[in-house]
Every structure is written in C-alpha cells, then in structure tokens.
Amino acid sequence: MNHKRKxxxxxxxxxxxxxxxxxxxxxxxxxxxxxxxxxxxxxxYRHYPSIEALAEQxxxxxxxxxxxxxxxxxxxxxxISESQFYIANNIFSHISHYAYFYKTMFxxxxxxxxxxxxxIQQRYIMFFEDTGAxxxxxxxxxIVAEYIASAYxxxxxxxxNQSFRTSPEEMAQRLILLNSxxxxxxLIDAEKKRDRR
Numbered sequence: 001m002n003h004k005r006k007x008x009x010x011x012x013x014x015x016x017x018x019x020x021x022x023x024x025x026x027x028x029x030x031x032x033x034x035x036x037x038x039x040x041x042x043x044x045y046r047h048y049p050s051i052e053a054l055a056e057q058x059x060x061x062x063x064x065x066x067x068x069x070x071x072x073x074x075x076x077x078x079x080i081s082e083s084q085f086y087i088a089n090n091i092f093s094h095i096s097h098y099a100y101f102y103k104t105m106f107x108x109x110x111x112x113x114x115x116x117x118x119x120i121q122q123r124y125i126m127f128f129e130d131t132g133a134x135x136x137x138x139x140x141x142x143i144v145a146e147y148i149a150s151a152y153x154x155x156x157x158x159x160x161n162q163s164f165r166t167s168p169e170e171m172a173q174r175l176i177l178l179n180s181x182x183x184x185x186x187l188i189d190a191e192k193k194r195d196r197r
Contacts, residue, residue, distance in 0.1 A: 020108040071130040092168035121149035
C-alpha cells in the first residue's frame with residue numbers, strides 16, 4: 001500500500017473513532033465522517049463501500065496485530081510457558097499503544113467485547129493446533145481457548161476502565177498467573193494461608 005493511500009485510510013479510521021465518541025455507529029453518515037477526516041466522498045468510497053465495512057476493517061486491522069507471531073516464537077524457544085507470556089505481553093502492549101481505539105470500541109461499539117473474545121479464542125485454537133498441544137490436553141481445545149479468551153477480554157475491559165493504571169507487562173504476568181494456577185487454586189491457597197495464622 002502506497003504512503004498516500006495508507007495516510008487516507010488512517011485519516012478515515014481516526015475519523016470513525018472520533019465520530020463514535022459522539023454518535024452511534026448506525027447514525028454516522030459518510031458526509032459526517034468525511035468532514036471529520038477532511039476528505040471528499042469519492043476518497044471515502046475509494047477505500048470503503050460503507051461505514052459498516054469501515055468499522056469491520058478497522059477492527060480487523062487492529063486484531064491482526066494483537067498476537068504477534070506466537071508459533072514462530074514457540075519454534076524458537078520450544079516453551080509453552082514462555083510463548084504464553086510472549087502472547088500476553090504482546091496483547092497488553094498492543095492495547096496500551098492503541099488505547100484510544102480500544103477505549104472507544106469498548107465504550108461505543110456494542111459487539112466489541114464479543115468480537116475480541118471470539119478473535120482471541122480462534123487464535124488460541126490455532127496456537128494449540130500449530131504446537132500440537134491439543135493432542136495432550138485434558139479438555140477440548142475449544143473449551144480451553146474460550147476460558148483463556150474470556151479471561152483476556154474481562155481483564156482488558158477492566159484495565160481500560162481503570163485507565164491503564166497497571167503496566168502491560170504486569171497485566172501479562174497477572175493473566176499468566178490466573179491462567180496457570182486458576183482462580184480456585186488462588187482462593188484455596190489464600191484460605192490455607194489464613195488458617196495458618
């Protein structure tokens with residue numbers, strides 16, 4: 001994609017986020033968006049057939065950057081635990097870098113939570129298949145992937161609601177701790193610690 005085309009698409013996508021902060025997606029017009037982006041209608045239609053297509057492509061372009069290259073990382077290090085931290089750190093770092101996009105989408109795009117959860121779930125299923133981990137898991141890969149994706153989505157939403165008070169690396173460490181030990185194990189350990197006092 002040439003620089004001019006990429007610049008136009010970036011302006012249009014930024015204008016969409018600005019419009020979403022004041023107007024529901026269904027009510028955003030091409031005219032309104034073009035005014036925000038300071039482009040003409042023909043430039044908009046050169047890139048997108050509709051506002052809905054613009055929203056879908058904007059979300060897809062961000063989601064494509066979420067995971068990095070986990071299978072390539074796994075092939076180099078041959079470690080599931082290191083790969084998990086690589087994925088988690090990549091996800092939280094990406095969201096921190098594109099904070100305005102994620103904050104806007106969580107607040108003003110009604111299906112965004114589900115779209116994010118489904119994307120993470122599908123990428124984890126792919127990771128399990130790529131690494132062969134699916135063959136030796138105690139539960140079906142879809143259930144494990146859905147659990148992990150739900151944890152990510154909930155923690156991401158909470159992190160955004162708390163205005164990113166914690167660093168991406170610390171969020172990644174927290175998520176890995178929860179996913180590797182499980183919330184019930186954390187509760188049991190807390191109970192044992194309390195009983196020893």
